Amino acid sequence: MSPHLARSHTPELLDQLARVAPEVLCANLRDIARYNHWLGMNRLMHHLVRQSTQAPFSGLDIGAGSGDFVHYDMRAGESSWVALDISDAVLRCGNTDRLPEPGRLREPVSVAASGLALPFPDAGFDVVTCAQTLHHLEPTEASALLRECARVARHGVIVVDLTRSYVTLAGVWLLTRLTSRNPMTRADGVQSARRAYTLDEARALAQVAGWPAQHTHVQSHGPARWSMTLSHQTRSASISNL
Numbered sequence: 001m002s003p004h005l006a007r008s009h010t011p012e013l014l015d016q017l018a019r020v021a022p023e024v025l026c027a028n029l030r031d032i033a034r035y036n037h038w039l040g041m042n043r044l045m046h047h048l049v050r051q052s053t054q055a056p057f058s059g060l061d062i063g064a065g066s067g068d069f070v071h072y073d074m075r076a077g078e079s080s081w082v083a084l085d086i087s088d089a090v091l092r093c094g095n096t097d098r099l100p101e102p103g104r105l106r107e108p109v110s111v112a113a114s115g116l117a118l119p120f121p122d123a124g125f126d127v128v129t130c131a132q133t134l135h136h137l138e139p140t141e142a143s144a145l146l147r148e149c150a151r152v153a154r155h156g157v158i159v160v161d162l163t164r165s166y167v168t169l170a171g172v173w174l175l176t177r178l179t180s181r182n183p184m185t186r187a188d189g190v191q192s193a194r195r196a197y198t199l200d201e202a203r204a205l206a207q208v209a210g211w212p213a214q215h216t217h218v219q220s221h222g223p224a225r226w227s228m229t230l231s232h233q234t235r236s237a238s239i240s241n242l
Contacts, residue, residue: 008194026093028184033068042072052156057126062115063133066094070108081108088112123154135196146209157230162196168224169193199226
């Protein structure tokens with residue numbers, strides 16, 4: 001067996017929603033939200049955002065899914081978010097499945113649009129986040145997405161995703177089999193691990209996107225996840241080093 005897991009180019013069911021029943025999609029998004037909570041994804045994103053910009057701030061979350069991260073982050077009451085996803089069906093799942101949280105005065109704004117051509121002006125948000133979305137795209141599109149993230153971010157960009165490896169693949173297979181009977185969760189979980197970029201590949205995508213190397217920080221978070229952050233030092237002298 002090769003020590004390196006070859007990257008798959010087969011699309012996930014999430015990228016072929018015409019084949020998926022709405023109730024299966026919504027259940028899959030609930031599973032993803034549970035995994036984000038259990039595995040500390042939202043906590044990690046919250047921490048990286050606070051390193052990137054100062055409160056109060058505006059944020060754009062690309063590939064927001066059910067919106068579980070933006071709701072998590074807005075609990076602090078110091079941020080306003082736009083949750084963007086390419087699919088209206090995905091955003092509807094997030095809006096209909098979530099009960100209002102006590103004491104919440106604001107809700108994130110949901111926008112259906114492509115991350116490859118964001119309908120926002122340059123430096124339109126203090127911070128832009130993109131979690132577990134990059135692996136859905138082939139390299140040319142992935143670099144285009146990173147370029148758009150940098151364009152609309154005033155202070156910083158945070159990208160977090162899976163690391164492609166046999167360890168990740170085995171972990172995802174086991175997690176989805178033990179915790180879900182949803183066929184989409186099981187299929188897409190494994191396919192996400194097979195489509196994911198390695199840390200070095202993510203760095204190369206950022207270089208193609210024009211992210212300055214001196215302001216780009218790539219970090220491994222255990223065997224199955226990495227983060228990549230861009231600090232717009234030229235746009236704000238107050239940003240801390242990532």
